[in-house]
Amino acid sequence: MRHLLSAADLDRDRADSILNTAAQLATLQNRSVKKLPTLRGRTIANLFFEDSTRTRLSFEAAAKRLSADVITFTAKGSSVSKGESLKDTALTLEAMGAEVVVVRHGASGAAHRLAHSGWTQAGVINAGDGTHEHPTQALLDAYTIRDRLCAGAGNLDGLRVVIVGDVLHSRVARSNVILLGTLGAEVTLVAPPTLMPKGVESWPCQYTYDLDEALTGADAVMMLRVQAERMNAAYFPSAHEYSRSFGLTAARAQRLADHGIVLHPGPMNRGMEISADVADGPRSVVVDQVTNGVSVRMAVLYEVFGARAQVGAIGNAEVDNFIGGEPDAQG
């Protein structure tokens, strides 16, 4: 896998393989020394044009646990929102030896453009592009669901997953619809009609405006962050009305299957899309999501470095061998 730009880049085998690798890597987290030598001497650039401490730290931790050198570039919105800086920054990072670029950008397609424009030869991992996709988030969500509901293995066939909120502007929803579908889950989107994307009827999922109906008997629900600014653009009249129709309260959560879990990509608006008692309650797997994010991103880095000729093959045998071997004693 040369790049990871979209969840659609992952067929079922590839997705399974990444999740399995992530599961093996997760066992590292229980060891005192959490670092592997795999990517020693290799350089990863974290290119964050949009502020996202959570995702940036997760990728940094993943890279460091693989002993890679990490160059982090962060820039907040406005000053670099103009086009050329993505290209210029990519050129700079390539000159600094970055072989893989993790990019977060406010423009949909930024990662795709970086991978296909000829600006850089680096492998590109999409860490969120505009309102398009966030494939590693979908991977960690799938991982978390599998971990909680399928004993960490097997597939998601037949699991019912409900995704609720600002689907229109959500890259998390787009990637999850694709990936969870690939893995066999049945996804239902719930949003007010104003926040449902045009053409959603052609997406590989169900959709409804009725949250209560969708939740009944579902195995997992993923609550999307809803920004208050949407209110000003008349997507809905008030936070109160939104919350009443589309917020996840404890009473609503009871509609889930007994084993039903609650996911949220964070950061949460407690009291808006999710009530505090649900966010912090027993069904919530929000903390798991953060933890799993590191393992999943390590697995993705493996995959992308593995596709680079100059890395030498990191085939399955090497990975298994390596993961089975001793961690780097140097730490």
Next chain:
Amino acid sequence: MPKADVLLSGVRPLNEQACDVWISDGRIRQVGAAGSLVGDPHTVRPNVAGQILLPGLVDLHTHLREPGREDAETIATGCAAAALGGFTAVHAMANTAPVADTAGVVEQVWRIGQATGRCDVYPVGAVTVGLAGERLAELESMASSAARVRVFSDDGICVSDAVLMRRALEYVKAFGGVIAQHAQEPRLTEGAQMNEGALSAQLGLTGWPAVAEEAIIARDVLLAEHVGSRLHVCHLSTRGSVEIIRWAKQRGIHVTAEVTPHHLLLTEDLAATYDPIYKVNPPLRTVDDVTAVREGLADGTIDIVATDHAPHPHEAKDCEWSAGAFGMLGLQTALPIVVETMVASGLMSWAQLAHQMSVQPARIGQVDHMHGRPLQVGEPANLVLIDPQKRWTVQPEALASLSRNTPYVGREMPASVRGTMLRGEWTVVDGELQ
């Protein structure tokens, strides 16, 4: 020194029967059966037998960028591209810096155009001061200036205020002007990046819905009817727009409309590349829309083809999609694309192509005293010669524009402009700029 006479032997006017056309003193002096004319001893006889002869093409919608963005295009380079594309007249849009909203600016553009000698440049005047959509520019002053402006447009920006649009339509009646509207409801297209539909939702690009174009066109044709004025609709791009224009014409409303070559050929799926070379305003639409605009052009609902030639410097396109500028080069590829989409497909004849790329745009722009004239004795020799079989491949660096933003890189074009003549003087010979 008097110009040497030119005898075009065996050319096919409007792709009809071959004949000889003798040009003298900038006009068509004689037309005769093929092989019947010999000219004078000094008459030049280029080898053009078999080529199609049309009146020089007229573009009602060209962005020449001068003054203000001479890094993207100048009047001179734009005119060179126009000549190579077979045009003898272009209408230069007003969104320059400074904006062409005063007699002074339009006269400047007019004079520089005259000086190039390759193409007649007719400035379009802004409708509102600074294209700001707040108050009318001095339209009459521009109309009565040396530039003799007749077409007014805030192109790039819609005159969205209904009262201002009404006043503009009314005001230009005094001197026979026409308002050319860039139909885009601004609130429905805030941050818009591409056609709104399932694909825009999938790509995460903010949609530019068809209704934002159609709602303005519907309003404007009704306004034009109400005040009894003439309206021209720029670059319409959707099936709904075609249907509204068709309805308006049946109702007797004085409306004309244009479509661009790229809206006749390209579709929204190109946005999936995220390469802003395909970013244009209005956006590329669906296959169904392309079918509809072709049908509309073929049945005359859409009066003309206009290029919306929009040069941009490299950096404006060498970036992510949302940061990229809207617009595409068009002058040198317009004719072959219309040939491919309309003539080769059997939707129109060469005579109709001449009508919709020369005769009609000249009438709408009110330059039909000089351009879009019949191929008859006594008419000004503004002509284009086309080899309908000579294919060529688009190479951006080989285009005459200062900019390179063509969406047709590497695409084969089905026909070639071999010669262009402005008032009896060659501006292009054997496909080469003179």
